[in-house]
Amino acid sequence: MLRTALHDIAPMLAGAEADINTKGVIDFFLSKIAPILLGVLGLIFIGRANKGEISKVMTSSAIAIVGLAFIAGAVTLVFLGGTLVDLFFTD
Template sequence: MIAMEFVETAWTSVTHALNTLALIPVAEPAPEGINTENVVTFFASKIAPILLAVLGVIFIGRASRGEISKVLTSSAIAIIGLAFIAGAATLFFVGDYLINLIFE
């Protein structure tokens, strides 16, 4: 008898909880998509040349002081960094292609 009352009370509580959840308004839908092409274009056309110019000035300054080994090391690190950035950009576009391929 007690078990039956417990089940009825639990069922009533679950029913009230589900009815309450059904009345909660749904959040606004997510935006269609974020246009990142302009952001990538901005960084590639404005920020990257400035950073390369700063690196060039630093390298020329070191080379004029006779620190050729430091210049070569820094140049190699900069080239490897640019390769990583290019790889990340490539993965960005490949990922976008894969997402469009799978979900559309």
């Protein structure tokens, strides 16, 4: 019975195209998730600064800024990746 059901469903699954809206996923992350994460990070930094742990706040802030720079570099490479591949590997 299960084998018959899988046999009937397999052609439909093989012909289905998996289109993922990557632009929508990125837009959702940038508009909804990133501000929340940055807000939480800001609250943690403010809480630590109020306790007098300024050196830890500065270290954490520097790590966060370096992390954002890495993310920005990765996003830049994603957008420029197609152009670089075409530049180096086309006839």
